[in-house]
Structures are given as structure tokens and as C-alpha cells.
Amino acid sequence: MSIAKRYNQKALFFSVILKERFERIFEYPLTIVEAPMGYGKTTAVREFLNNTGANVLWQRVYGSSLDSFWHGFSRLFAELDDFLSRNLEQLGFPDDSISRLEALRLIEDLEMTVKTVLVIDDYHLIDNFLVNSFIEFLVESEVANLHVILTARYTELQGLDELKLKGYLYHITKQTFELMPKDIAGYYRLCGIRLKTFEAEELYSLTEGWISALYLLMLNYIEEGSFRTITNIYNLVEKAVYAPFAEEVKAFLLTLCLFDSFxxxxxxxxxxxxxxxxxxxEITNKNAFVKYDHKTKTYQMHNIFTNFLKDKLEGKSVKQQIQWRAAQWYLKEGNYFASMHYFYACKDFDQLLFALENNKANGVNNANRRELFIKYFKECPDDVKSKHHFALLIFALSFIIYREPVLFEKACREFIGNIQKDDSLNNEFRQRLLGEYELLLSFTGYNDINKMSEHHQKAAKLLHEPTSFIDLQANWTYGAPSVLHMFYRESGRLEKHVHDIIEALPYYYQITNGHGSGAEYVMEAERYFNMGDFINAEIVMHKALNNARTNNQTGIVICALFLQIRLSIWKGDYATVLDLFQVMHESISDLGQSNFNHTINICEGYVYSLLKQRDKIPSWIGSGDFSSSRLLFPTVPMLNIVYGRVLLIDGEYLRLIGNAEHFIGLASVFPNLLGQIYTYIYLTAANGQIFRTDEAIFALIEALAIAMPDKVYMPFVENCDYIKPFLEQLYNQGKYGEDIIRILELYKTYQKSVECMIKENFSAEEKPDLTERETQIAQLAADGLSNKEIGERLYISINTVKTQLKSIFEKLGVNSRALLKQEFKEKL
Incomplete structure (x- = not known):
């Protein structure tokens, strides 16, 4: 064998077949590059994309955490649109249909004018069906100019075969990366080593074309002048890569092996x-296992080398110190959950609780973190918890949310015991802690206004500044679009409830810097509305809206707008209904508060179920899929109000009757009287449709018994299209005479308004058609052109395109370009 005098150990070699396969990546929305560790997947993808002129967004996966994955995914878009990036991160991982649609809308709004490639490297590490589902959804939506590449050792996408059949997926497998003998000879030639044919064949037999093994054998050859048969790859790494470094360099590498990228x-x-x-x-000059990415300004270790170093670190006394430094790094960067992970790994519970306190209560309502909080609380030594009073408050709050009463009581006992024994506390700080504790206890009184207010008033006397452990950006209504729905708990006392909440909330505002401002007026306005007093309802609604907007309380704004929508339905003003829904969407989009999408969907489901427009009801509500971890328990009775009406208009009478007991049970927990009233009304309707008159009358009497002491008429008015005969039957029997007369009077006006809206906006012969200009824009958008490209093609501004697309979306009943593509082409 002849040997060149100079070696190029960092030379990159790509076989002809690999180049040919990579050339087809842009023909597909999704490419999966799948091969075991060490086959050069990442290097090949990176080098290929560097020469395409595409805009590359590169994400490296480091583990199975959904939070970490979504944080990395969201930050990818920061260089293109920082507002979009923040909106995506604030949305949280899209674990249900509505949040997936919102994520898609945000990404589509980016208007990628050049080929953009989203690379998710080491995708196998996430190993989560929710992420798989999101990727499949993103790919099938065919976002214009967006291509996704997943590099992985293995893939478990549920719809892998279907994606292939539909032409969405291009799959590059291990065989593409294997170097054949002639390829091995070519690779070594680039590195300065000339092989004879039999040597290349021997190396192929030894390595099966695995380039990492070929690379390590080459390093061994350069060092010793011969190829040695070493079957263990880590032995090769040890001998050819790690051992030649000085001891200081080895120690340096060990300190960084927790990170694949840094x-x-x-x-x-x-x-x-x-x-x-x-x-x-020195490291990057000597081997190809650590590289510097000039674009991201990060150093990246090869997985083989990282795993080797982690094995080396096991059992060393320095491991705990390295984990601690990693935790401090994440703490400094504000990545509190990552810092808690590493503080837990090195059992530094003092710093773990410090990180928890810095994070306050942000994120505790994420059900995916339930086990983490329980583990940290149970394993943290008592003497450490005794020094972290705010941490115990956060733990206790999380246990309320996770419905862990035993752990909640334990956290409270420890908190009180600790502050009593803590001699270092001055009187002012002890009072502050007790004030925070009173605020915490108020959550245990939900939804009893007076019980909650007792704690708020005690807290207001003890706190001289707003609370510092509650997430004041959280939705005050827990995601429900109705305050009356939350706090109407005793029949005959609705007026008193309204009076109580008006008296009580100023104390809460004092200690929370105005969190939930306007809620009391929303409830007052909702009471007037349900009584049929629409003038007072509208007056107080505007008062609520002004209070909420002044204090940036988006959740309360949505509640007020929802009531305004219901008032507009009463007036038969569908144009205003559409405008108000648009205001809702803009109010959350402008502020980056897309977590309210579920709330808006509940409003949409409610309205379109009243108008019997089944295709406009959000699919997750229509199917009764309420499994999302984003839905907090107080929201569920409101969802059931909407879902019950959906079952009614679907003709699912038996299912509705079968679900009624469950609905009432959920609405009885706090209790929630509106949920009970609507369910009994639905039982009346469903039983009536299957000619079970006695059961229908019995259910109607139950509903009236709860609602009539407070003159809550509108639930009956809105469902009179199903229950009118039974109301008339009760009237003829001399029961609830005055109330039934009032309900039927209100229904006359309401019925005319609804019938008029349906006729003018939803009847097939009256369905609005696209104008010529709208048709042009819809065609171009369906073909995948961005707003900018459409504007240039038609010589109109981007704002005009956006305005026209909004009109097109409304006329076709879609909310994304993907659905536009489908609906518009069907229309043609």
C-alpha cells in the first residue's frame, strides 16, 4: 500500500447514490433520513443544504421533554419573525386539534418567499406520539415553501406508510449511507490514503460501509500504519480520538458532554x-467529532463521541459538579425547568427550590409536569423545604390544580410549621407570607364567592404589594367564556351572587394588580341578559369591556365579547357576530395570547350550534374530544353545554340521554347551575324527540325549578326550537305560567332573528359567492403562493391580499390555507 505524505482527516465524502437521493428532497414536504448512529446523517444533510440556497432552520433534539422540544421549535423562527416565535412559544406544544390549527396559522402567516427547510435532528430522542401527530399534521397541511427533514436512528410515525402513499414522504434509509468498496477507496483517497482493491473490500467486510468505523480505523492507521480489527466502536473512539488528547483537554471534554451542542x-x-x-x-482541528457551526455559533459533538464521554463520566466524582454547573447555566438563562432537572440530578434541592421560586407559578397548570412536581416535593428534604417558603406555596398551588388533596394539605402544614419556626423572619415578611397563604387558600373555596373573598380580605390586610407567586397572566376564567357560568351556584340567589362578586373582587384586584378586572360586571350583564333585560345587559357589558381592556385582561374581554355576540344574535345581526369573532381572534393574536383559542372555539361552538351550522362547529367540540391537558376542570361544564346542543342538532338523542347523568355530575362538583339547567333542557328535547313525553316533562320541571327563582330565561329561549310544546303543556297545566309566557314572548323575537340570519347567510341559494378578484386570489393561495407573491402577481398590496383572504375564508368557512386549498378546489 502506498501512502500519501499528508492526511486530510476531516475530508467529507458523499457517494454518488447519496447525492442523487438528496437531490430529490425538495420534491416532498417531508423527508426522513433514517440510519443508526454514526452513518453521517447530520453531516450529509447539513452539507447538502449549505449548497442549495435554502433558508435552513435547524433544531437538535436532546431528550423526550415536550417543553424542551417546543421551546427549541419555537425559537427556530426567531430569526425570521421574533413575534411569531414568541407566539408559538406562548401557545405551548399543540397537543390538540385547535392548538395545532393555531400553530399552523402562525407558521403560514410567516409567508416564506424562498424554500425553507425545517430540520429536526436526532428526532428519535423525542419518542412521543403527540410530536409525531403534529409533524404529520404540519406536513399534510403543505405549507408553501416549507420542507421538513427528520434525521433519526429509527422512526415510529403512526402514518408512515400512508404518508408515502399520499406522496408526502421521501424516505432515505441506512442503505443509502453505506459505503461500498469503491466508495471506501474514494473516501480514503480524499483523506490521503490510497487503498488497493482487496483492502477496500476487507474494510467493507469489516465495517459494512459504516463511515464512523471507517473514520476511526483511518485515524488508527495514521497513528500506527496498519488497520486493526477492533469490533467495539468505543474502543476505537478511545484509542483513535480520546487517548491522544492531553489530560486537560480530556477533562474539558468531560465537562461539556452533557450537551450535544453548546x-x-x-x-x-x-x-x-x-x-x-x-x-x-485544538479539538475541532484534530478530529471531525466536534464541529463548529458558523451560522448558529455553536459547537456540536457527534453522538458517538458524546455517548462515549458520558460513559467515561459515569462513576467519576466530578460528575455531580458538572451537573451542578449545567443547572446553574440553565438557571442563568431563565430555563428554569431544565435547571431543576439538573439540580435534581445532583440532588441539590436547595438550588432546585430556588429555581422553582424564580419561575414562580408559571407553567404549573401543565398536566405534563404533574409527576415532576410530586417527585420534587416528596424527595426534597424537610430541612431544605423549611428555608423555601414560596416554593411550598407553589407546590401547594400545583397540588390544587392536579387535584392532589393529600399532598396539598401536607404542603400547607409544612408551610405553616416552617414559618412559625423560622426565627430569621421579621414581622413584616412573616405577614407577607401569611398574606400569600391566604390567597392560596382562596382557591380551595372555588366557586363560593364569599368563602373566597374571606381569604382575599385577609390577604389584602397582610399584603402591601401584589402577590409574587401567582401567574397573573393566567386566564381568570380558566378558559370558560362566561363568569355567570362559573359562579352561579345556588338557585334563588343569583342577584345576591352578583352583589357579592361586585363587593368581593376589589379585594382580589388589590392583591393581584387587577387580575380579572371587569369580571363582576360581566356577571352582572350576563344576569340581565338571561332575564331578557337586553338594554341593561348591553350597558353593563360595555362597562365590563372597558374595565377589562384598561387592565389588559384578555380572558374577561372575550367573556364580554361573547355576551355582545349573543346580544347580536338576539338582534339578528350576523355581520356584527362575524366582526366580534374577528375582534376576539385579533385580541389574542396581537398580544401573543393564543392559549385563549380554546375559549374562542367554545364561543364559536355555542353560536353555530344555535344557528344549526354543524360544519362551522370546531371539530374537537363536535366530537366531544375534551382530552386536552389545556382544558381545566372549571371549563368542562361549559363545554358540555355546547356539546349537548351539538348532540341535539346531530339527532344523537340516545347518546345525549346517556351522557346527561355524567354532564350533571360534572356540573354538580362546585356546583354549576347553568350546566345543570342546560342539561335538563337537553333531556327534555331528546326525550321529546323519541316520544318519551313523561320523561321530557319531568326534566323540564327540573330545569324550571332551578332557573325560575332567578328568572334565568335565555337557556329556554335558545332551545325553544325543541322544547316549546312541552313549555306550552306545562302552561296549560297551570305551572310556571308567568315565566313560561315571558319565555315564549322572548322566543318570538329570537326565532325571527335566528331564522333571518340562517336564511340570509347559510341557505344554499343565498350562500355568498366569491368575487372575480377573490377567485383569483383564492386560486393563487391554493396553489401555494405567499401573500407577497400574490400581491406582486396581481399588482395589489399585501394588506389588500390579507383583507381579501379574510373575506374568502369567511365565505368558504375555512381558517387555514390548507383547508382553503381543499375547499376552493372542491368549489371549482
């Missing part, structure tokens, strides 16, 4: 010496 600043933090940059230069 910045120079991160390296300096971990190494705690200023020569980190010099060491990194």
Missing part, C-alpha cells in the same frame, strides 16, 4: 477557565 460562553461557564476557546480550536 456555545463558547457555555463552554467557559462549564470549564470556568478562559482558555476554553483555545481548547475548542
Amino acid at each position: 456555545t463558547l460562553e457555555q463552554a467557559i461557564h462549564m470549564w470556568q477557565k478562559e482558555n476554553a476557546g483555545l481548547i475548542l480550536t
Whole structure:
């Protein structure tokens, strides 16, 4: 064998077949590059994309955490649109249909004018069916100019075969990366080594074309002048890569092996010496297992090398110190859950609770973190918890949300015991802690206004500043679009409930900096509305809206707008209904508060079920799919109000009757009288449709018995299309005479309004058609052109395109370009 005098150990070689396969990536929305560790997947994808002129968004997966995955995914878009990136992150991982649609809308709004490639590297590490589902949804939506590449050792996409059949997926497998003998000879030639034919064949037999093994054998050859048969890849890494480094470099590598990717600043933090940059230069110059990405300004370790170093770190006394430094890095960066993970790994519970307190109560309502909070609380030593009073309050709040009463009581006992024994607390700070504790206890009194207010008033006397452990950006209504729905709990006392909440909430506002402002007026306005006093309802509604907007309380704004929508239905003003829904969507989009999408969907489901427009009801509501972790328990009775009406208009009478007991049970927990009233009304309707008159009358009497002491008429008015004969039957029997007369009077006006709206806006012969200009824009949008491209093609501004698309979406009843493509082409 003849040997060149100079070696190029970092030369990159790609076989002809690999190049040919990669050339087809842009023909598909999704490409999966699948091969075991060490086959050069990441390097090949990176090098290919560098020469395409495409805009590349690169995400590396480090584990199975949904939070970490979504944080990384969201930040990818920061360089293109920081507002979009923040909106995506604020949305949280889209784990249900509505949040997936919102994520899609945000990404589509980016208007990618050049080919954009989203690479998710080491995708197998996430190993989560929810992420798989989101990726499949994104791909099938065919976002214009967006291509997704997943690199993975293995893939378990549920719809893999279907994606292939539909032409969405291009699959590059291990065989593409295997170097045949002639390829091995070509690779070694680039590196400065000339092989004879039999040597290349022997290397192929030994490695089966695995380039990492070929690389390590080459390093071994350069060092010793011969190829040695070493079957264990880590032995090769040890001998050819790790051993030649000086001891300081080896120690440096161990300090960074927790990260597959890191910045120079991160390296300096971990190494705690200023020569980190010099060491990194030496490392990257000597081997291809650590590379520097100039675009992201990060150093990236190959998985084989990272795993080797992690094995080396096991059992070493320095491991705990390295984990602690990693935790401190994430703490400094504000990534509190990552810092808690590493503090837990090195059992530094003091710093773990410090990180928890810095994070306050942000994110505790995420059901995916339930087990983490329980684990941290149970394993943290008592003497550590005794020094972290705010942490115990956060734990206790999380246990309320996770419905863990035993752990809640334990956290409360520990909190009170600790502050009593803590001699370091001055009287002012002890009072502050007790004030925070009273605020915490108020949540245990939900939805009893007076019980909650007792704690709020005590807290207001003790706190001289707003609370510092509650997430004041959270939705005050827990996602429900009705305050009356939340706090109407005793029949005959609705007026008193309204009076109580008006008296009580100022104390709460004092200690929460106005959180939920306007809620009391929403409830007052809703009472007037349900009594049929629409003038007072509208007056007070505007008062609520002004209060909520002044204090940036988006959840209360949505509640007020929802009531305004119901008033508009009463007037038969469908144009205003559409405008108000648009205001709702804009109010959450402009503020980056897309977590309210579920709330808006509930409003939409409610309205379109009244108008019997089944196709406009959000699919997740129509199917009764309420499994999303975003839905908090107080919202569920309101969802059942909508879902019950959907079952009614679907003709699912038996299912509705079968579900009624469950609906009433859920509405009785706090209790929630509106949920009970509507369910009994639906039982009346459903039994009536299957000619069970006695059962229908019995259910109607139950509903009237709850509602009539408070003159809550509108639930009956809105469902008179099903229950009118039974109301008349009761009237003829001399029961609830005055109330039934009032309900039927209100229904005359309401019925005319609804029939008029349906005739003018939803009848087939009257369905609005697209104008010529709208047809042009819809065609171009369906073909995948961005707003900018459409504007250039038609010589109109981007704003005009956006306005026209809004009109097109409303006329066709769609809310994304993907649905537009389907609906518009069907219309043609």
C-alpha cells in the first residue's frame, strides 16, 4: 500500500447514490433520513443544504421533554419573525386539534418567499406520539415553501406508510449511507490514503460501509500504519480520538458532554477557565467529532463521541459538579425547568427550590409536569423545604390544580410549621407570607364567592404589594367564556351572587394588580341578559369591556365579547357576530395570547350550534374530544353545554340521554347551575324527540325549578326550537305560567332573528359567492403562493391580499390555507 505524505482527516465524502437521493428532497414536504448512529446523517444533510440556497432552520433534539422540544421549535423562527416565535412559544406544544390549527396559522402567516427547510435532528430522542401527530399534521397541511427533514436512528410515525402513499414522504434509509468498496477507496483517497482493491473490500467486510468505523480505523492507521480489527466502536473512539488528547483537554471534554451542542460562553461557564476557546480550536482541528457551526455559533459533538464521554463520566466524582454547573447555566438563562432537572440530578434541592421560586407559578397548570412536581416535593428534604417558603406555596398551588388533596394539605402544614419556626423572619415578611397563604387558600373555596373573598380580605390586610407567586397572566376564567357560568351556584340567589362578586373582587384586584378586572360586571350583564333585560345587559357589558381592556385582561374581554355576540344574535345581526369573532381572534393574536383559542372555539361552538351550522362547529367540540391537558376542570361544564346542543342538532338523542347523568355530575362538583339547567333542557328535547313525553316533562320541571327563582330565561329561549310544546303543556297545566309566557314572548323575537340570519347567510341559494378578484386570489393561495407573491402577481398590496383572504375564508368557512386549498378546489 502506498501512502500519501499528508492526511486530510476531516475530508467529507458523499457517494454518488447519496447525492442523487438528496437531490430529490425538495420534491416532498417531508423527508426522513433514517440510519443508526454514526452513518453521517447530520453531516450529509447539513452539507447538502449549505449548497442549495435554502433558508435552513435547524433544531437538535436532546431528550423526550415536550417543553424542551417546543421551546427549541419555537425559537427556530426567531430569526425570521421574533413575534411569531414568541407566539408559538406562548401557545405551548399543540397537543390538540385547535392548538395545532393555531400553530399552523402562525407558521403560514410567516409567508416564506424562498424554500425553507425545517430540520429536526436526532428526532428519535423525542419518542412521543403527540410530536409525531403534529409533524404529520404540519406536513399534510403543505405549507408553501416549507420542507421538513427528520434525521433519526429509527422512526415510529403512526402514518408512515400512508404518508408515502399520499406522496408526502421521501424516505432515505441506512442503505443509502453505506459505503461500498469503491466508495471506501474514494473516501480514503480524499483523506490521503490510497487503498488497493482487496483492502477496500476487507474494510467493507469489516465495517459494512459504516463511515464512523471507517473514520476511526483511518485515524488508527495514521497513528500506527496498519488497520486493526477492533469490533467495539468505543474502543476505537478511545484509542483513535480520546487517548491522544492531553489530560486537560480530556477533562474539558468531560465537562461539556452533557450537551450535544453548546456555545463558547457555555463552554467557559462549564470549564470556568478562559482558555476554553483555545481548547475548542485544538479539538475541532484534530478530529471531525466536534464541529463548529458558523451560522448558529455553536459547537456540536457527534453522538458517538458524546455517548462515549458520558460513559467515561459515569462513576467519576466530578460528575455531580458538572451537573451542578449545567443547572446553574440553565438557571442563568431563565430555563428554569431544565435547571431543576439538573439540580435534581445532583440532588441539590436547595438550588432546585430556588429555581422553582424564580419561575414562580408559571407553567404549573401543565398536566405534563404533574409527576415532576410530586417527585420534587416528596424527595426534597424537610430541612431544605423549611428555608423555601414560596416554593411550598407553589407546590401547594400545583397540588390544587392536579387535584392532589393529600399532598396539598401536607404542603400547607409544612408551610405553616416552617414559618412559625423560622426565627430569621421579621414581622413584616412573616405577614407577607401569611398574606400569600391566604390567597392560596382562596382557591380551595372555588366557586363560593364569599368563602373566597374571606381569604382575599385577609390577604389584602397582610399584603402591601401584589402577590409574587401567582401567574397573573393566567386566564381568570380558566378558559370558560362566561363568569355567570362559573359562579352561579345556588338557585334563588343569583342577584345576591352578583352583589357579592361586585363587593368581593376589589379585594382580589388589590392583591393581584387587577387580575380579572371587569369580571363582576360581566356577571352582572350576563344576569340581565338571561332575564331578557337586553338594554341593561348591553350597558353593563360595555362597562365590563372597558374595565377589562384598561387592565389588559384578555380572558374577561372575550367573556364580554361573547355576551355582545349573543346580544347580536338576539338582534339578528350576523355581520356584527362575524366582526366580534374577528375582534376576539385579533385580541389574542396581537398580544401573543393564543392559549385563549380554546375559549374562542367554545364561543364559536355555542353560536353555530344555535344557528344549526354543524360544519362551522370546531371539530374537537363536535366530537366531544375534551382530552386536552389545556382544558381545566372549571371549563368542562361549559363545554358540555355546547356539546349537548351539538348532540341535539346531530339527532344523537340516545347518546345525549346517556351522557346527561355524567354532564350533571360534572356540573354538580362546585356546583354549576347553568350546566345543570342546560342539561335538563337537553333531556327534555331528546326525550321529546323519541316520544318519551313523561320523561321530557319531568326534566323540564327540573330545569324550571332551578332557573325560575332567578328568572334565568335565555337557556329556554335558545332551545325553544325543541322544547316549546312541552313549555306550552306545562302552561296549560297551570305551572310556571308567568315565566313560561315571558319565555315564549322572548322566543318570538329570537326565532325571527335566528331564522333571518340562517336564511340570509347559510341557505344554499343565498350562500355568498366569491368575487372575480377573490377567485383569483383564492386560486393563487391554493396553489401555494405567499401573500407577497400574490400581491406582486396581481399588482395589489399585501394588506389588500390579507383583507381579501379574510373575506374568502369567511365565505368558504375555512381558517387555514390548507383547508382553503381543499375547499376552493372542491368549489371549482
